[in-house]
Amino acid sequence: MTEHILCELNENVLIVKINRPQKKNALTLDMYSALTDAIEQAEADDGPRVVLITGSSDVFTAGNDLSSFLSDIEIVGDHPTLRFLLKLATTDVPIVAAVNGAAVGIGTTLLLHCDQVLAAENATFSLPFINLGLVPEAGSSLLLPQLCGYQKAAELLMFGDSFGVDEALTVGLVGKITAVDKSLEHALVIAKKLADKPRAALRKTKQLLRPDKELLVARIESECKDFTVFLQSPAAKEAMIAFMERREPDRSKFD
Ligand code: COA
Numbered sequence: 001m002t003e004h005i006l007c008e009l010n011e012n013v014l015i016v017k018i019n020r021p022q023k024k025n026a027l028t029l030d031m032y033s034a035l036t037d038a039i040e041q042a043e044a045d046d047g048p049r050v051v052l053i054t055g056s057s058d059v060f061t062a063g064n065d066l067s068s069f070l071s072d073i074e075i076v077g078d079h080p081t082l083r084f085l086l087k088l089a090t091t092d093v094p095i096v097a098a099v100n101g102a103a104v105g106i107g108t109t110l111l112l113h114c115d116q117v118l119a120a121e122n123a124t125f126s127l128p129f130i131n132l133g134l135v136p137e138a139g140s141s142l143l144l145p146q147l148c149g150y151q152k153a154a155e156l157l158m159f160g161d162s163f164g165v166d167e168a169l170t171v172g173l174v175g176k177i178t179a180v181d182k183s184l185e186h187a188l189v190i191a192k193k194l195a196d197k198p199r200a201a202l203r204k205t206k207q208l209l210r211p212d213k214e215l216l217v218a219r220i221e222s223e224c225k226d227f228t229v230f231l232q233s234p235a236a237k238e239a240m241i242a243f244m245e246r247r248e249p250d251r252s253k254f255d
Contacts, residue, residue, distance in 0.1 A: 063105025
């Protein structure tokens with residue numbers, strides 16, 4: 001249990017709100033576990049029919065909590081981050097996302113697993129792994145080229161620059177753009193419409209739309225192994241300490 005993930009049932013939609021505004025909704029291990037629990041709750045035969053993930057009005061999530069990356073961690077086995085990623089990637093429950101403000105790192109890559117993504121005009125997206133001396137995660141090295149082609153995927157993952165809603169719509173990461181502060185309202189309408197569909201047929205449709213789960217699971221696990229190795233690199237440590245100390249990284253420490 002954590003107060004940083006709030007779950008509320010609205011008719012047959014489980015609204016899951018990332019709620020750690022003082023740290024820009026950066027995700028801790030407890031928060032990953034709570035997100036996994038929420039999806040599992042919806043997987044029950046009589047559970048909520050759709051999960052709607054959202055953040056605050058000014059930030060979706062700043063991604064993984066960088067301070068937790070500074071301790072020795074291995075993202076393998078039943079590590080909460082890996083459990084969440086595998087649950088997100090393999091569940092048959094439809095997932096809708098409503099994005100306001102920044103969606104950084106896993107905040108962007110988790111969207112690759114959502115069935116409908118609505119983003120407000122103030123939303124921004126980024127895959128900054130490379131700038132932290134890290135590598136892609138959440139199956140993004142597989143899903144992003146499938147979504148938008150190799151060149152664009154390489155641009156997004158090799159430069160790590162932030163991009164806005166228009167580009168997110170063009171690459172297919174986002175399905176609809178809404179006015180600022182309206183993404184949740186619109187997402188809830190869509191989620192309820194999905195929740196009105198026959199449950200078994202809807203889940204089967206998602207399964208059919210997302211074949212090759214074994215390949216995706218294997219990629220997520222291998223990315224996490226690489227991620228674990230790169231977390232220990234001098235470049236990653238310097239980049240993360242520099243962020244926490246609010247300074248530019250010393251690039252002489254990069255390999
Ligand atoms: N992990 C831990 N703490 C984080 C965080 C993260 N990923 N992102 C933000 N925070 C914390 C900051 O340290 C700061 O804490 P403090 O007030 O105790 O010093 C607080 O949240 C506010 O962050 P700040 O950077 O001042 O907000 P901003 O509005 O200027 O910028 C972001 C917002 C999201 C653009 C910026 O915080 C950011 O780039 N965060 C890091 C994103 C990142 O690299 N994520 C990891 C990807 S793998």
